[in-house]
Amino acid sequence: MKLVKVIGVAAGIMLSVGAMAQQVSTTATSNPSARPIPEHDVLFKKTVWRKIDLREKQNKPMFSQNREITKVIIDAVKSGELVAYRSDSVSTPITREEFLANMTPKESGEQLSEEEIAAGFGQPAQEDDGWGAALGTNATSNAAPISNEYLPKQLYLLELKENVVFDKKRSRMYHDIQTISLKVPSTLNPLGFEQTVASFKMSDLVRVFRNNPDVAIWYNAQNDAQHKNLSDAFDLWLFSSYISKISNPGDNDLASIYGAGKKGLLAAQNAAEALIEYEYSLWSY
DSSP, X not given: OHHHHHHHHHHHHHHHHHHHHHHHHHXXXXXXXXXXXXXXXXXXXXXXXXXXXXXXXXXXXXXXXXXXXXXXXXXXXXXXXXXXXXXXTOOSBOOHHHHHHHTSOOOOOOOXXXXXXXXXXXXXXXXXXXXXXXXXXXXXXXXXXXOOOOOTTTOOEEEEEEEEEEETTTTEEEEEEEEEEEEEOTTTOTTSSOEEEEEEEHHHHHHHHHHOTTTSEEOOTTOGGGOEEHHHHHHTTOSOOEEEEEOOTTOOOHHHHHOSTHHHHHHHHHHHHHHHHHHHHTTOO
């Protein structure tokens, strides 16, 4: 009888451990972070959005010729190696076709004036007006289709979403990157505003970067023997960024709250300093 009880207890413990292991595995899989921090270890958390302008000098190593981080991401989506999502909530994946559509410039929708229409603007070209066949008619009908997609070098803007977390077990602040979004800059978008192409889980990006070490490179201009993987560059924070939004009840970005231009930049600087000050104040007595 005692033996049966012991076996029953042991079986119960094994089932509990198995269920716990499954729960932990599922949580880790669904978490977009590459190194998720257990919720019970989190004393403080703020969600922060940052913009990364890859044209800046400090970000050029991520944007080296033919090894642009945007090219690595785009190629991985096209090959099916990387899943793209509609927004940084990373809850709704998009198809490859939707991704390519987002990579194609949109029409501004502006209408021509009556004078411009009368002058012939916007009218289809004649097949032969004495100067040869018009471009886009039968003269080019056998040519390969031309892609209108944005080039990786044109997409110089990334948006990083992170959780700034104070881990009470390790007694330190972590910048836990959740997602990275590929953006069409407002300077390129005919509609005149920034547009999200797609968002990606950081855990997925780390896997892609590690699996493609020859192209996923942070270029070390000082030493060709010491190029780093892009995943290491994010771990070491080897890039420049500025805060564009901090989690708030209205879900407003800093430019909406404080104004665009210099006011927005000052607000971003103040927000960064406030986070640093909070961490310092944790150690004051």
